[in-house]
Amino acid sequence: MTDLDTFRSETRAWLETNCPPEMREPVQSEKDMCWGGRNWTFQSDAQRVWLERMVERGWTVPHWPRDYGGAGLSPAEAKVLKEEMARIGARSPLSSFGISMLGPALLKFGSDEQKKRFLPEIARGEIRWCQGYSEPGAGSDLAGLQTKAEAVSGEEGGDHWLVNGQKVWTSYADKADWIFCLVRTSSESKHSGISFLLFDMTTPGVSTKPILLISGNSPFCETFFDDVRVPKDQVVGEVNRGWDVAKYLLGHEREMIAGMGLGATDGTLGSILRPDDPFLRAEVAAFDVDALAFAAMSERFFEMFKAGEAHPASPSMMKYAGTELNKRRHELVMAAGGSDALEWDSERSSEGKAARDWLRTKANSIEGGTSEIQLNIVAKHILGLPGA
């Protein structure tokens, strides 16, 4: 028996005893996901217990170092854990922008002090983060952002940043505890005048206003900063070099969103929908071909990434392909559901879940950088254009 085999059998046994049965049911709605943070109320005991047990083992972030709340697993071990969780249909114990986006950026760019302060909190799901990138005038042209942070020193209370401006489309800003935010610290150059700043959403001067989505939900907000005072040492990386941090984080965000292409369940879409209309069946089968091939590519890219051989454009290419797939999947779910799926409000529509989920996926090719922007990035790389 190799070490990995031993790890697998131990992992399997531990999951078997420690993953509550309720946490093996498929996620039905956003409510079933655990977001953690100061304002979080657990939806069930099982949800709380599952998080606590996983945190204790460092398995919310299994590949992070132990010092930062992880388990220090090797990539191979992390993969085994993922497979064993998938085998029993275990839910992710924690959904977190901290884990998928900020964490990797802090690991790479954060100071020792920042890593020790923030990473364990993220691992334990104690602080919920939101992302303050986009602004009304700076969407695809992210570096066009205007929110200003001025260095203020002396007087009452020591050195700090004074932040003024507005963010938009900030997902869950009204529920988050902290924000990671791009701010302009110099107007001399578009890209090298941006800094990456962390601050508490309860700081005086921060306010949020929800925006209702076409799916009828309101997960995102306009976020306003009015003379917000942020301690000096909460800049990640160098002042005016935040764009590097921002781009690195975006790569992780895009991989995470690309993962939607893989679908939530094992097995093909056809095996779930079982369409008998031959025309629809052909379309679903064509989808399954693309989805299975995409899954193979994701696995291969993941291996290449670990070996340091990934093409620089691969996150963009995956994000584009994965999100287009996810949108197609939901179009097919709607088609197979026929008029039932269109019921938004009726006795049997489970609150219009099918239609709301379908509408939500339309943002996949917009959030985290639009499909057009991803394709521009890929094109720049393959054509060797400037800015690649």
Add this chain to the structure above:
Amino acid sequence: MPLLTDDQKMLQETAESFLAEEGGPAKQLRHWRDTGCTDGYGTDLWKQFGELGLTGICIPEDQGGLGLGAVEAALVLEEIGRNLTSSPFLTTAVVGARAIEGTAHAERWYPGILSGDAVLALAVDESSRHAPEKTAMTAERRGNGFVLNGAKQFVVHGNSADAVLTVARTAGSPGETQGLTLFAVPKGIANVESVTLADSSKAARLRFDNAELDADAVVGEVDGGWAPLSRALGAGRAGVAAELVGVAAGATAMTVDYLKQRKQFGKLIGEFQALQHRAAHLYGEIEIARAAALKAAELMDSGDDKADLMVAVAKAKAAAVSKLAVQEGVQMHGGIGMTDEHDIGLYMKREAVLGELFGDVYFHRNRVAELSGY
């Protein structure tokens, strides 16, 4: 398709200005949605349709209508689609009027339709997918009338209609087109569950449990329901195709407008070729879909053998093009397109419902195959 006649152009202009003024998305659809209106549309607007004579497009002149046809209905429906107007025009003035044409029910219902008072609905589907010949609902003769048992769904405006034209089986078995009978079921006979659809329109699920009907509820002949039903469905499918063209055109107009306003990277986003080509492609697709919808209407009006084929082509093509248009519309609007506050998302929802109504693209592709003999 010959060019529109002067009369048709005049009708088009009337509908265009009336609906842009009175029927626009914010004014009607949002208003009725946000006020929780149980009909899903404004009865005053429906009356205005009547005053303008639009409700009488498919009603013969000797019965007080304009005696026009599917082409004229298509012109109005394209404007309804463009403005996302909430109105029972399609179910009542087109589908309903065609279904009862030449039957005793014409005299009963035409006056109300003409004045914009009566609303009719059509109940065909019994499962989540359109399949009229698979009708299983039964109507058994009893005494002087019939007893109805079964269920219908996706009955657009079925919750507020004065009468629901309901197809049921008086003979034969599911899968056969013979043995069907069409009934005009008055309010209060069926058990009605009101359903709000994704586009905020209202439909109904109907249940008939030993529901009793008088014999004079029959539209046309007993066992001969396939004829009026086909007439109604043909008009409905051609009509939805035209409405979908309007949805596509309305969404695209809004998108093109946005491409000329929104700046990123110091440029109007319409200056990016990646978006220009797609806008240009869409423009062409919409013209193709519009031509198909008008051709189908014209063949129906002239009673051409190829009408059914072209109606299936029109519905399948218009649904696909409209889907492309709303998806491109939301995508090219970026984040703002995902907000409820912006109207582009309303187009996406309307397309989904119309795309499904009277058969989705797969149904109509299948029909194209069958009607072409393969």
